[in-house]
Amino acid sequence: MKELRSVGTSVRRRDGDGHVTGQTEFVDDRSFPDLKHLHVVRSPVPHAEIEAVDTSQAEAVSGFVTALTHEDVPNNIYTILRLIDIGPNEEPLLAEERVRYQGEPIAAIVADTKRAAMEAASKVEVDLTELPAVFDVEEALEPDAPTLKEWGTNYFEYEGHECRRVRYGDVEKGFKEADHIIEERYQTSPIEQAPTETTAAIAKPESNGRFTVYTNTQALYFSLDNTAMIVDVPFSKLQFVGGTVGGGFGGKVDVIVEPLATLAAKKTGYPVQYKFTREEEMQVSSPRGAWRMYYKDGVTDDGEIVARQVTSYADAGAYNRHTPYAVTKHAANVGGPYDIPNAKFDCYCVYTTKQPSSAMRGFGVTPASFAVEGQMDKIADELGLDRWEVRFKNAYQNGDVTPHRKEVEDATLIETMQSAAEMVGRDLPPEYATMSSFKEQDNEGDSRV
Amino acid sequence: MSGKIVELTVNGRTVEEIVDPMEPLQSVLRNKLGNMATKTGCKQGGCGSCTVLVDGEPIVSCLLPAEAAVGTEITTLEGITPDDGLAPVQEAFRDHFAMQCGYCTPGMIMTAEALLERNPDPSRAEIEDAISGNVCRCTGYDPIVDAIEAASESMNGQGDDGA
Structure with a gap:
């Protein structure tokens, strides 16, 4: 039998020499004859009706190749998990009648150089009629809030409910039995992943009718699937080349640059690069979402939690991306690694007129942990107990059942x-x-x- | 836009290149001379991933117009990489796992190279100060400081107790 001896030793990285000599090939280290560059025309306001898009001034810029609007997109629906039927399909690749966040793509310009593409993009005239914006998750759920979704609400529906619900035991009974009620409101901020290499792809038409797409995505097959569906080509016509990612941290899980680059390559016959500027990376790439969480715990005199009620609101921004999924993860984690016998959790995925948020390192769970551990400290402090001991006292053990009815096996x-x-x-x-x-x-x- | 022919000395070789007015050195190095080790993180002098040496000083090449580098000695990561093997700083970065994604690595190594040239035996605080303009988002800075410290020791003949 082959001896396996890697554990406990240092094994040299396969890509180490490439990294330290700068010869590792990142997306824009590849060059192709006739490579064209794409730059996107974005909404300058958070919420508006689009009256007209005029690219005629852009066409006069030296180096201009083509302009793309929603009319050029065969299947203008961008839904990351569409292939496995997780919808709804609510985000366009290029906006049609309405924009729902500042920075939403309206048109794309392809030109000989990035500079020409940017100059031409700045000359596209977009006629907008502004609509009221909403930036706060709770305001977005008020009856008079501007409605962002075709289905008439500003929340994602979970199995017929306005939020992801967890019910376990009897929380009201638990509160009655408790000696203390400890309540707090927790709020996290959006966080930009800020990879040093910005999001980028190059789509290159091949002579056999296929496209090779070089990308720094963290999710190669989400990107391939969505690109094929949006551009309306069979999956077999796309070859995606990835794996070299200059930092991602969740910021490159959404499908962002590949569909437009491929569409532009298909329309023009040229290889096309679409690489975010640093400003785009900061302002329109999807950050970790902001979460607001209200906790109410029923606690005994000796610090045992007997009931927990949580109402939380994830700020998805204008579109779903991965947030509905993150909310489900969140709902499973707002109890924390503690034994909670009675629980009632209502976790909302809320739309606001902000850039869409999405994945970042444990998303959904990280804000829950922040609130849970804040709450543990607060319980200890208000009851005059030791912070360590309150945690040991409530720690879950193998065999306990969490509020979402998962038997703990790996505490x-x-x-x-x-x-x-x-x-x-x-x-x-x-x-x-x-x-x-x-x-x-x-x-x-x-x-x- | 009218280009201008300039003479640049890159990694010991003098070349003539047509550059645009205000075209950054970084763009000329990458797009015209093919020195792809010089990365593009922000194009605004904020991340350090495009760091090269100009007369031995580390500079962010995205902010320096190529024309302003005429008459200087420009060194990129390609220029410090030996024909065979690796330079001591490169070896130390590899052996101390001073990188994850590798995107900041070329700029980080150029900054380290300049530091060790100027100060062969820097303290950890001096190393931290030297790399303060180079952003790493993956690894954290400790292994990078470890690597530069180890490179300093190995260049000073004290051996490297690293990996």
Whole structure:
């Protein structure tokens, strides 16, 4: 049998030499004869009706090749998870009648150089009639808020409900039995992933009728699927080349540049590069969303949580991207790694007239953890208890069931906290120092030690 | 736009190139001379990924008009890479895993190279100060500082206890 000896040793990176010599090939390190450049005309306002788009001035710019509007897009629906039927289909590749965030793509210019494309894009005249904007998740749910979606609401519907719901035990009964009610409002901010290499793709028409697409996407097959559907070519006509990504952190999971680059390559017959400027990366690429979370915990005198109610609002921005999925993940995590016997969670995916938010490092879970741990500290502080002990007291163990009815099989919180305590030189009381995620077999019920 | 013929000395070789008015050195290096190790992170002097040496000084080549580099010695990462193997700084970056995605690495190495030329035995604080204009979003800066420290030791003949 082959001996496997890598664990515990340092193994040299396969791409290490390429990185330190600068010879690793990122998307725009590739050059092709006749490479054209694409730049997008974006909405200058957060919410407006589009009355007219006039590209005639742009056409006069030296180096101009072509302009694309929604009329050039065979199937103007961009839905990341469309292939696996996760909709609804609500985002256009290029806006048709309405724009819903500042920076939304309206048209695209292809030119000989990036500079010419940018100059021509600046000469496209877009006639807009502004509509009221809404930037706050709770305001967006008010009856008089401007409606962003064709279906008449500003929220994503989960199985007929206006939010992702979790119901477990009897939260009202839990509150009655509690000695204390601890409430807090938590708010996180959007965070830009800010990869050092901006989002980019080059689409190159091949002589056999196929397209080779070089991309720095983090999600090669989401991109291939969407591009094929949007451009209306069989999947077999596209070859995507990726894997070299100059930083992503979730910011390159959405399908952003490949469909337009491929469409432009198809229309012009030239290889076309669409690479975000740094401004675009910061202003229109999808950041980590902002979340607002209201927590209400029922707690006993000795710090045991007996009921938790959470109402939370994810700011999806103008379009879904991955946020409906993130909200589901969030709903499974607002209880935290703690044993919550009675729970009621209402988690909303809300649309506002802001740039769409999407994935970033544990998205949906990260804001939940922020609120959960803030809440644990608050419980300890208000009851005059030790912050470590409140966490040990409530820590879930294997065999416990979470509010979304998942039996815990891989708990590590107790051991993680024990290691952390050791690292910071914190002495734990014996009952917590010897506690385990594995409940003792001969103890019944909820006995923890 | 009218171009102008200028003479640039890049990695010891003098070349004539047509450059546009105010065309950044970075654009000439990449698009006209094919030095693709010089990266494009922000085009506004904020990230350091396009750092090259001009007469030994690290500069962000996206902010320097190519014409202003006439008469200087320009060095890119290609210029410090030996025909065989790697320079000590490159080796140290590789062996200390001082990178993940690799996009900031060329600029980071050029900054390190300039530092070690000027100051062969820098303190960690001096290293941190030197790379303060180079943004890394993946790795965190500790392994990068470790690598530069190790490169300094290996160049000073103290050996490298790294990976």
